[in-house]
Amino acid sequence: MKLLYYRHLQEASFLNYDLNPKIMEIIRYNRQMILPEIGAMGQQKLQDAKVLIIGVGGLGVAVLPYLTAAGVGEIGIVDDDTIELTNLQRQVIYKNNSIGKSKALEAKEMALALNPLIKINAITEKLNSKNVISLFEKYDIIVDGTDNLKTKCLINDACSVTNKPFVYGSVYKFEGQVSVFNYKNGPTYSCLFPEESITVGNCNEAGVLGVSVGIIGMFQANEVLKMILGIGEVLSGKLLVYNFLNNEQHKFDILKSDSTIHKASFDYKYSEVESIEIEASKALKQINNPEVVFIDIRNEDEYPKLKIKNSIQIPLNQLEFELHKLNTETTFFVFCQSGVRSKNAVEILINNNYNNAKSVVGGANAIEKMINNESVSVF
Amino acid sequence: MIAVKYFGAIAEKTNSKSEEFLFSELSLSQLIDSLEKKYQLSSMTFSIAVNKTIITNAENCMLKNNDEVALLPPFAGG
Numbered sequence: 001m002k003l004l005y006y007r008h009l010q011e012a013s014f015l016n017y018d019l020n021p022k023i024m025e026i027i028r029y030n031r032q033m034i035l036p037e038i039g040a041m042g043q044q045k046l047q048d049a050k051v052l053i054i055g056v057g058g059l060g061v062a063v064l065p066y067l068t069a070a071g072v073g074e075i076g077i078v079d080d081d082t083i084e085l086t087n088l089q090r091q092v093i094y095k096n097n098s099i100g101k102s103k104a105l106e107a108k109e110m111a112l113a114l115n116p117l118i119k120i121n122a123i124t125e126k127l128n129s130k131n132v133i134s135l136f137e138k139y140d141i142i143v144d145g146t147d148n149l150k151t152k153c154l155i156n157d158a159c160s161v162t163n164k165p166f167v168y169g170s171v172y173k174f175e176g177q178v179s180v181f182n183y184k185n186g187p188t189y190s191c192l193f194p195e196e197s198i199t200v201g202n203c204n205e206a207g208v209l210g211v212s213v214g215i216i217g218m219f220q221a222n223e224v225l226k227m228i229l230g231i232g233e234v235l236s237g238k239l240l241v242y243n244f245l246n247n248e249q250h251k252f253d254i255l256k257s258d259s260t261i262h263k264a265s266f267d268y269k270y271s272e273v274e275s276i277e278i279e280a281s282k283a284l285k286q287i288n289n290p291e292v293v294f295i296d297i298r299n300e301d302e303y304p305k306l307k308i309k310n311s312i313q314i315p316l317n318q319l320e321f322e323l324h325k326l327n328t329e330t331t332f333f334v335f336c337q338s339g340v341r342s343k344n345a346v347e348i349l350i351n352n353n354y355n356n357a358k359s360v361v362g363g364a365n366a367i368e369k370m371i372n373n374e375s376v377s378v379f
Numbered sequence: 380m381i382a383v384k385y386f387g388a389i390a391e392k393t394n395s396k397s398e399e400f401l402f403s404e405l406s407l408s409q410l411i412d413s414l415e416k417k418y419q420l421s422s423m424t425f426s427i428a429v430n431k432t433i434i435t436n437a438e439n440c441m442l443k444n445n446d447e448v449a450l451l452p453p454f455a456g457g
Contacts, residue, residue: 059457147457170454172387177454192426192433193453208456239433241386241451250384252449253432 025117029071037231043071049228052076052139054127054155056107058090058208059169060145062217063224065093068111070225074119075111076139079103080126090210127151129270132158133263141224143167145217149193156181156189157269160261165227165236169220171208174244176216179254180223183236187254192239194258212244276346278358280366283333293326295334296364297345302337304368316341319348328353335360335367381405381442383414384449389425392418407440410448425452 025043032038049072053060056079067075083091083098083106093110094103104122111120125131127146132154136142142164144155152168159166159182166181168189181188219240226232239252261269286292287308294311297319314322316336326332332349334357336342342359349357360367384397393414400410407429415421427434428449434440442448 055457057457145457147455149453149455152453152455169457171456172452172454173456175387175454191435193424206456213457239451250449251431252428252451255433255435257435 021117025071028115028117032070038229042229042231045228045230046071046225047073049141050074050076050139051141051143051224051228052078052135053143053145054078054151055145055147056091056093056103057081057087057145057147058171058210058213059217059220060143061091061093061107062214063143063145063221064107064111065114066218066221067224068115068118068120071115071118072224072228074121074139076121076123076135077104077107077111078123078125078127078135079107080124090208090213092210092214127154129154129266133161133266136162136164139164141165141167141227143220143224144169145220152189154270157261157266160188161263161266163260165234167220167223169216171212171216173206173208174212176212176219176242176244178216178219178223178235178240178242179238180227180234180236183227183234185256185260186236187256188258191257192254209244215242215244276343276350276357276359277339277361278333280360280362280370283335283358283360284367284370286331286333289331292331292333294360295332295345296336297334297342298336298364302364304364306364306367306371308367316345319345320352323349323352323354326354328355330354331356331358333358333360335363337363338365339363380444381410382445382447383410384447386450387452387454389418389420389423389450389452392420392423402442403444405442407434407437407442407448410442411437414450420450423452425450427451 026033029043033040033043051067051072053063053075056064056077064075064077081103083094083101083103085099088094088096094106098106102124104124108120108122136158142155142159144152144167146152155166165183166189168179168181170177223235227234237254239254241250290310292310294308296306296311296313297316299315332354334342334345339359339362342363346357346359381400381402382397383400385393385395390396407427411427427437428451429440430447
């Protein structure tokens, strides 16, 4: 009788796709709903779930279609990148004619074509300390599809602040790592890798096969579904390391060793990192640091003249033509008279890959005051 | 005997997936020091697991016969 009922529904669906939406859902999700572990209740849990995927590169494009197809009710996609030819070998949801288009928007289009019953939010921004908290607060689970350690640390901190599970995945050549951090107050990424000052190549530099990121993305999607459905054992407090060449897998136990980060300490930690400005007092503390160069971007006729050891003068309107004289690795503290033009100069520098450039708040006026008041040694 | 397993970029430096050392007793820091020297690992970041548990304090860890150590660098690719 039951079988007949489903067959009847299926036949009806071929005839008329405008059936009652609830019936269409039952047909669409039939193969997972007939699992006793899922059923109608599980499907409702999926429908109610909100998942945020950070980055729709190799990992994210493996996670997205499966969560979409399974009927996760709301999925956010964060990516400010555009599709490049070199992406297509592993980011298999994009098409040849997608090159140059926004990853987040193309991924949204693909997902809605697959399943129009769910909501997809495309966020074409770069994840940063300013937008991360408000973004994470809107979702239940955060999936890491990023390709750099700095962003993984930011995700980890923000998941701690907002109390969200962090589904980690990462690949190095023919090996992959998977874990779920911060699940029900469990161990976090920093319990596994405490140091942030780490540099490892991303896929572009190290090289990777599409299937490798696909497999790890699939492990991540599996953890997401298990958490939503409340089935199986979540990979919390464990690091899974998978070798694609010999199919060996290792599971390591991670013990909780750090404490929850609160919003205030998060704000403090990130207040300086991404700011393009630096207080004059802090800039002057590094006046004898040989790796710091002060750039005076005022015109030659502006006063006060400041005698700072490691300093050069490049008027703002000359800056773009003089960039070749500067080393991209150097830290630049840029100042003008009061700190307005120097922000424009820092933007020019950052746009040209001089990423360690900051504008001195208050400019030459503030610096002179500091020198006079605190008798900072400038020579 | 102590077995050491290498992962990711560490395995590339050591040019092998695993290695065995004929010590019955050895401190974890001694082992790591000698591996860092032997394979020039000092510039690399990695976590250490002993018998499949990530060690948070390598200082006071004594290894015993048949222990298994793993060197796990963070992966970043995605």
